[in-house]
Amino acid sequence: MADTAGPVTKPGENKARRPRSTVRDQEDVLRVLGVLKVATATQIMELVRPHLSDNKAIRNALLVLQAQGKVLSEGSTAGPAGKFGAPDRRGEPSQKLWGLTPVGLDSAATHLKREPDVMGGRARGAGTGGAPHAMAVNATIVAFTRGGRSPGVPAGIGSVTSWRTEVPHPLSSSGKRNVRADAVFQDKDAGLPLLMVEVDRYTEPAHVLADKVGAYADFYARRVRDPALPSSTGRGTIRGEMNTVPFWTTLYPRTGLPGLPPLAIVLTGAGPTALTNRMRTVADLSREHWTGQKHADQGYGLHGYASTIDEDFYLDFTSKVPLVMTTLDRLQEHGPMGPVWFRVAQERGGEPEPLLQALTDTHTAAEYRQRRKQGERAAEAEQQRREAAEQKRLDEEWARSEWFDKREKKMKKLARLWDDAATGDER
16 A cells, blocks of 8 residues: 555644744734734735745744634635635736734734834724735835845845834824824834835825825924923913924924935836826925025125126025925835935926935035035135235335335436536536
8 A cells, every 4th residue: 555645633623733833923913913913924024024926934933823813814814705826917916915913903002112102003804805005104114124025135124123103293283183194104223213104005195195285284383382391380371482382393303414304205016107297286286385485695705796606505494394206116126215306396307316315415505505604705705716816916016116216316327427427528
């Protein structure tokens, strides 16, 4: 009788093998779902095990956590009209969507070391509709963290713990109006203490996205009483900006960088030309919120009249939202530190830049003052050169004048001697 391979099972024993998973895998899965709220096994793998090509270890961890009542799967990326395993519209097979249960949310908060009010909700029922927006946000976070797919591109920045998703920012004390960030990135080591991220899937009119830029401007402009002050101030009310601070600084630590926290918009859901046109439209519609005020000091010429020297200027971005845009395809191809970002600002040019370079203001007042100092030093040196040249010319003229005077005096002396000799001969 030939031997047969396979596990030996006893009568009545369940033939299905229980999934095996390490504690580390399970904890990492909880951390990712605590941040993303809903994700596929592949997306979780790309964030915590990017060196793997098979998500089996993550799937096993999810199954173990499911048995513990910490995670559950409510649908797939195919959405309600699809079927698990069937290709979606882009030709990729759909995957199960996983989320946290209330018990899992508490466990994720423990592993992330975050307070419950920071964790937010657990995206209940999001998987039943395919969660297309959440998938785009997840893809953006993966691209930031892993870097681009092209060979030789810069590495990604931060980790999954650098992120929060679906973060509300109240626009008033009532909390009824708020601007909800799709994602917030915080990582000082990456040079980005605070970055707001919005993901646009081309499903709404451009003016809706432009209005959101305005909502961020309103959020940054909101001021509240300085929490560092004593709670009792006596009679009267606080007027103006006295004893107040920007509200956003009470939610996040000061960035240590000039200006307001930047906003990055990642667009997807259409072709390159359509997305480029959408970026231009959104930029035009939100111009008042990002455009810097142009300044040019008046200098005075040598004759005392006012004039703008070389038409130089600087841009003041105070109270303006630093805005950058890119497409998800560009971001996935080259990573966040590759030349993929378009800074929305005047006098910027149309070439894409790496993220930190794009967020660095140009035509600043400091650069302008430096140019002015250099210009003033150059003008002073030129004035000194001209004065020295003029003095040299005068000295040369004076020397020539003295020479002629001496020659004239000598000629007169010789003439007198000649006249005296002639008079002696006549005698």
